Amino acid sequence: xxxSTENPQQPNLPQPKLDPAIHSxxxxxxxxxxxxxxxxxxxxxxxxxxxxxTHTKKLVLTLSLISAxxxxxxxxTLGSFSLQEQIWAAPLKxxxxxxxxxxxxxxxxxxxxxxxxxxxxxxxIITGLTATLALIAALLLGFTPVxxxxxxxxxxxxxxxxxxxxxxxxxxxxxTGILTKMLDHSGTTKRGPLKIWVGIxxxxxxxxxTSLRPIIGTSDxxxxxxxxxxLTHWVxxxxxxxxxxxxxxxxxxx
Amino acid sequence: MLAQLKTLLRGSPDxxxxxxxxxSSRNLLICALTIAAGFSTYGFTMGLxxxxxxxxxxxxxxxxxxxxxxxxxxxxxxxxxxxxxxGLSFRQSILAQLLSFSVAALIxxxxxxxxxxxxxxxxxxxxxxxASAHASFLVAHxxxxxxxxxxxxxxxxxxxxxxTPNPKIAxxxxxxxxxxxxxxxxxxxxxxxxxxxxxxxxxxxFREDPMNGTFFESFWFSLQKITAGQPLPAAIIGIAVLLxxxxxxxxxxxxxxxxx
Numbered sequence: 043x044x045x046s047t048e049n050p051q052q053p054n055l056p057q058p059k060l061d062p063a064i065h066s067x068x069x070x071x072x073x074x075x076x077x078x079x080x081x082x083x084x085x086x087x088x089x090x091x092x093x094x095x096t097h098t099k100k101l102v103l104t105l106s107l108i109s110a111x112x113x114x115x116x117x118x119t120l121g122s123f124s125l126q127e128q129i130w131a132a133p134l135k136x137x138x139x140x141x142x143x144x145x146x147x148x149x150x151x152x153x154x155x156x157x158x159x160x161x162x163x164x165x166x167i168i169t170g171l172t173a174t175l176a177l178i179a180a181l182l183l184g185f186t187p188v189x190x191x192x193x194x195x196x197x198x199x200x201x202x203x204x205x206x207x208x209x210x211x212x213x214x215x216x217x218t219g220i221l222t223k224m225l226d227h228s229g230t231t232k233r234g235p236l237k238i239w240v241g242i243x244x245x246x247x248x249x250x251x252t253s254l255r256p257i258i259g260t261s262d263x264x265x266x267x268x269x270x271x272x273l274t275h276w277v278x279x280x281x282x283x284x285x286x287x288x289x290x291x292x293x294x295x296x
Numbered sequence: 297m298l299a300q301l302k303t304l305l306r307g308s309p310d311x312x313x314x315x316x317x318x319x320s321s322r323n324l325l326i327c328a329l330t331i332a333a334g335f336s337t338y339g340f341t342m343g344l345x346x347x348x349x350x351x352x353x354x355x356x357x358x359x360x361x362x363x364x365x366x367x368x369x370x371x372x373x374x375x376x377x378x379x380x381x382x383g384l385s386f387r388q389s390i391l392a393q394l395l396s397f398s399v400a401a402l403i404x405x406x407x408x409x410x411x412x413x414x415x416x417x418x419x420x421x422x423x424x425x426x427a428s429a430h431a432s433f434l435v436a437h438x439x440x441x442x443x444x445x446x447x448x449x450x451x452x453x454x455x456x457x458x459x460t461p462n463p464k465i466a467x468x469x470x471x472x473x474x475x476x477x478x479x480x481x482x483x484x485x486x487x488x489x490x491x492x493x494x495x496x497x498x499x500x501x502f503r504e505d506p507m508n509g510t511f512f513e514s515f516w517f518s519l520q521k522i523t524a525g526q527p528l529p530a531a532i533i534g535i536a537v538l539l540x541x542x543x544x545x546x547x548x549x550x551x552x553x554x555x556x
Contacts, residue, residue, distance in 0.1 A: 146409035153406035156305035157447060238443065246410055253417050269419045271432060 066090040066227070072097055077104045081177045085220055089227045092169040102169055105176040112179025113137050117257075119186045123193040123202055124260045131264055132257050139250040140178075144171055147243045155221075157235040160228040170224045178217030185209045199259050200279060206258065214244055248272045297326055304395060305402060307451045309458035315395060316459050319387040327394035334401025335359040339491075341411040342437055345429070346421050346493030353501050357488045362397050364488075365481040366390065369473075376472045382460040384469075392455055393473060400441075400448035407440055421495040430495055437492070446541060449474065453548050463552040470545075486511035 066086035069076050080088035091097055117133025152167050162170070189209060196202050218240045225236060251257060252272040254265065270278075300323075303311045315323060335358040343354030373393065374386035384392065414436065419425035452473075456466035485491070487506045493499060519527035 146413055149409060150403075150406040153305060153402055156302050157307070157403070159306045159308065161306070235447070242407075242410060246413065249413070249417060269417050269423075270425075271418065271429070274425070274428070 068094060072100045072104055074104060074108065077101070077176070078108060078180065081105075081108070081173060081180055081220070085223050086227060088173060089170075089220075089224050092166055092173070092224075095165065098165050098169055102172050105169070105172040108176040109140075109172065109179040110137060112176070112183040113140055115186055116179070116182040116189075119189045119193060120206065120257055122190060123199075123258050124256075126260055127264070128256070128258075128260055135254045135257050139254050140175060140247065143243065143246045143250050144175055147239070147246055150242065151221075151239055154235040154239040155225070158225055158232040159230045160225060162224065162228055166224070170221055173220050174217045177220055178213045181213035181216055182209065185213065203258055203279065210247075211244075214247070215240075218243070300326060301330060301398070301402060304398060304451075307399075307454055309454050312395070312451065312455040313458040316384070316388050316392055316455060319385070319391045324391060324394065327391065327398045330398040331362055331394065331401045332359045334398075334403075334405030335362060337408040338401075338404035338411065341408050341415055342433075342491060343493055344412065345415040345418055345433060346495070347499045350490075350493045350499045353499070354491055354493075357491065357501075361481065361484050361488055364484045365477055366393060366397075368480050368484075369476045373473050373476060376476075377469050380468045380472065381465050382456070382469045384459060388459075389473075392452060392459075393477070395455065396448040396452035399451045400444040403444040403447055404440065407444075411437070411440070421493075426495040430492065434492055442541060446544065449542075449545055450548065453545050457548070457552050463549055466552075467549050482511040486514060 066084075066089065068091045069080050069084075069087055072091070077088070080091070091101060113136050114133045117136035118129065120136065121128040121130065121132030148168070148171060151171060152164060155162055155167060189206065192202060192205055221236060221240070222233060225233060249272045252270055252275045255261075255275070256266065300315075304315065336355040339358030340351040340355035342351075342358075344351035370386075370390055370393075374384075374389040377384045377389045378386075382389075414433075418429040418433065421430070449470075453466070453470055456470050457463060460466040460469060486509070487502075489503055489506070490497065490500070516527060519530050523530045
């Protein structure tokens with residue numbers, strides 16, 4: 043006889059899942075460790091902390107520090123592909139490029155989030171964008187060992203450039219996810235304008251990597267003065283023949 | 297003023313209705329200033345690639361295009377709104393259209409740092425890659441302006457749905473305003489050309505013969521040229537693309553028309 047051990051009065055129903063957007067709580071303290079953990083494990087708690095204006099300055103500084111360190115190490119890894127002056131130029135260009143891209147995209151982020159119907163304030167948007175950069179940087183930091191292995195193993199700029207691009211796109215989309223969560227937390231269901239902004243921000247960062255070239259590979263000059271659209275540049279890179287005697291010495295690097 | 301503009305961007309029907317129920321001179325001024333600032337900043341970055349002087353010209357012409365379109369259509373749009381039974385006064389009709397253009401101005405103005413970066417990073421107009429840069433510019437700006445236009449129209453649609461007696465009247469009012477503004481606006485954009493500035497043609501405020509021809513004839517001739525004398529299929533595809541772009545507006549009206 044198949045006897046049930048369950049109490050008929052209290053059936054063993056699955057526990058209702060708590061909505062993290064509603065049941066979030068502020069981080070107990072703001073430090074590098076808690077901010078890093080908040081970015082990766084408890085994004086809604088971090089978003090809740092962003093709403094408290096008394097913590098804004100400290101939170102922005104902490105997140106900026108995480109971004110700077112992450113991008114610096116990522117940049118050094120990119121520079122290690124060519125070594126020489128790229129070991130210091132690539133990290134500086136990476137930090138400047140991402141920072142400047144975020145700066146010129148901030149006005150449109152403010153307007154596009156307002157179009158979704160949220161009531162997020164400018165300082166929340168700034169903190170959210172800083173958190174996005176910090177999460178991108180944290181993910182790039184995570185990918186750094188993989189990139190380093192390939193930077194030391196491969197001589198092909200096209201291969202290393204493609205790998206970096208894939209890593210960038212993965213980190214970018216996870217990173218910008220924090221903005222989507224901010225919208226969820228603010229109660230709006232419209233996401234269209236933000237998705238368009240994410241696309242624009244991605245295009246700006248890709249163009250920035252071309253404007254600040256070379257980041258991978260070396261050149262006689264620190265910056266290439268010729269202006270070029272990033273897709274045109276990529277196609278030209280794919281078509282350009284490799285130099286057999288000095289495979290890493292190409293002035294038209296990404 | 298900033299708080300009011302943010303409310304406008306959020307596009308909540310009640311807030312939009314609040315704007316329209318108070319067609320004060322202050323609200324009209326806020327919209328006029330927003331349009332002037334947003335469109336001239338964006339216009340400057342649009343013309344800058346060709347030459348800084350062209351940027352200055354386009355920066356002046358873009359807000360002027362909006363003013364001319366509204367000045368030309370304001371009277372007939374106000375009358376149509378009354379005849380259709382929207383219940384909106386002349387002043388409210390003007391403010392509603394200004395609100396919609398303000399949304400577009402805010403979106404385009406906020407994108408101006410990005411389009412400035414785009415202009416500064418494209419090959420100069422005197423270099424071999426100029427033709428492809430001009431084409432890329434044309435596509436990018438068309439997409440950005442189309443997005444701003446759709447968002448502005450969505451706001452106008454929400455406003456009309458909230459302020460008029462029923463969705464049918466709101467739809468008719470929107471359609472009459474949009475078609476009038478599109479036809480007149482297109483012709484004014486033709487008269488005020490150039491905006492993008494072809495690399496092969498000298499920088500100038502107006503073309504030598506600004507009033508000679510119409511936008512629609514010019515568009516049809518261009519279509520004939522690029523389709524080797526078969527413009528009809530291209531026109532049908534163009535209309536289909538336009539309908540896809542306008543689908544959020546159709547969706548808004550179909551949701552409102554459903555009985556609750």
